[in-house]
Amino acid sequence: xxxxxxxxxxxxxxxxxxxxxxxxxxxxxxxxxxxxxxxxxxxxxxxxxxxxxxxxxxxxxxxxxxxxxxxxxxxxxxxxxxxxxxxxxxxxxxxxxxxxxxxxxxxxxxxxxxxxxxxxxxxxxxxxxxxxxxxxxxxxxxxxxxxxxxxxxxxxxxxxxxxxxxxxxxxxxxxxxxxxxxxxxxxxxxxxxxxxxxxxxxxxxxxxxxxxxxxxxxxxxxxxxxxxxxxxxxxxxxxxxx
Ligand code: MN
Numbered sequence: 504x505x506x507x508x509x510x511x512x513x514x515x516x517x518x519x520x521x522x523x524x525x526x527x528x529x530x531x532x533x534x535x536x537x538x539x540x541x542x543x544x545x546x547x548x549x550x551x552x553x554x555x556x557x558x559x560x561x562x563x564x565x566x567x568x569x570x571x572x573x574x575x576x577x578x579x580x581x582x583x584x585x586x587x588x589x590x591x592x593x594x595x596x597x598x599x600x601x602x603x604x605x606x607x608x609x610x611x612x613x614x615x616x617x618x619x620x621x622x623x624x625x626x627x628x629x630x631x632x633x634x635x636x637x638x639x640x641x642x643x644x645x646x647x648x649x650x651x652x653x654x655x656x657x658x659x660x661x662x663x664x665x666x667x668x669x670x671x672x673x674x675x676x677x678x679x680x681x682x683x684x685x686x687x688x689x690x691x692x693x694x695x696x697x698x699x700x701x702x703x704x705x706x707x708x709x710x711x712x713x714x715x716x717x718x719x720x721x722x723x724x725x726x727x728x729x730x731x732x733x734x735x736x737x738x739x740x741x742x743x744x745x
Contacts, residue, residue, distance in 0.1 A: 506536050507612050509735040511543035511584070511621065511702025512726035517561035519548075525732040527568055533734075534576035539612075542600070543702045543724065544584025544621030551656045552649050553593035566598040573599035582608065584703060585623040585632075588639055589649070609693055612737055618689075618696040622703030622723070625681035625689065632679075680704050686712065690719050698742065700724065700735055707733060707744070 508529075515523050533540075546565070555562040573579045579600040583590045595602035607620035627633060638644055648656065681704060690699065695717035707725035711718060722742060725733035736743045 504739060505538050505613050505737075506739075507539045507541070507737040508533055508537050509541045509543060509619070509700050509724065509737070510727075510733070511724040512545045512705065513542075513732075514545055514548040514586070514726060515561070515565055516548035517559070519729065521729045522727050522732075523561065523565065525727060526565070529732060529734065530568060530572045530576070534572060537577045539577050540572065540579045541610075541619060541700075542579065542581045543619055543700065544582050544623075545586045545702065545726075546581065546584070546590075547587040549660060550583075550587035550589045550594075551653060551660055552589055553591045554653055556594065556597060558653055566594060570597065570599040580610075582619060582621055584621040585636065589645070607689060607693065609696060613740070615698065615737075615740060616696045617737065618693050618699040620689070620699075620701045622681060622701035625685045625701070626679045626704070627682040627685045629679040678704055680706060686721065687714050690714055690717075695719060698722070698737075702726070709742075709744075 510529070513522055513526060515526065547562070556566055569579055579598070580603060581590065581595065581598075581600045582603045590602065592602065594600075606624045607618055609616055609618050611617070623632070623636065648659075651659070690696065690712060691714065695714065697717075697719060699719055699721045701721070702724040704723060705726040706723055708723045710721040710723070712721060720742065722735050722744070724735060725731065727733060734745050736745055
């Protein structure tokens with residue numbers, strides 16, 4: 504029997520302790536029966552650099568909880584999202600997780616190919632966001648941003664949010680959905696995986712794509728909030744939503 508868990512868009516922050524409690528509850532309840540855990544981005548509401556581990560007790564608490572799970576229960580793989588794109592190797596090492604920085608990654612779960620992504624790269628209709636995404640994925644931009652003291656980075660991030668009029672927590676209405684042609688293109692590039700799991704859009708659903716004679720099931724994870732935690736479970740080849 505094999506059981507793999509997928510979660511995304513927890514948007515953890517010290518201001519929303521219920522969600523962090525929900526993560527701890529999931530780790531506690533699933534640990535014994537889980538073969539692998541995949542976190543598909545936006546674990547944190549924001550991440551300004553791995554030195555948050557020193558400065559922010561909440562960040563440290565989450566890293567320690569993941570490290571304990573990875574040590575005692577199952578390996579954890581983390582894809583950064585659009586809010587925690589600065590998660591780096593130090594966090595990965597201290598949280599005991601494997602960090603995947605590609606836009607999408609194809610894994611095998613007992614010989615079943617599964618494609619994983621955060622999902623933001625597929626929102627190609629949002630031109631302003633795609634421009635931002637290119638900028639923050641640039642190694643030089645990252646090095647320069649991370650060289651500033653954490654207090655200054657915090658200030659800059661707050662200022663950027665004020666300017667964009669973005670509220671603390673985005674609803675699905677604020678996030679564009681994926682572009683279907685971009686999805687088809689990715690599935691083609693990845694040689695038509697029968698299963699594709701992503702988050703980001705806050706539009707939990709199961710879509711079926713028929714492309715050039717192939718069928719791909721695309722499962723979209725829900726964002727977590729005070730009332731809801733969501734995971735997709737792949738158990739002996741069957742997909743379930745919990
Ligand atoms: Mn996202």
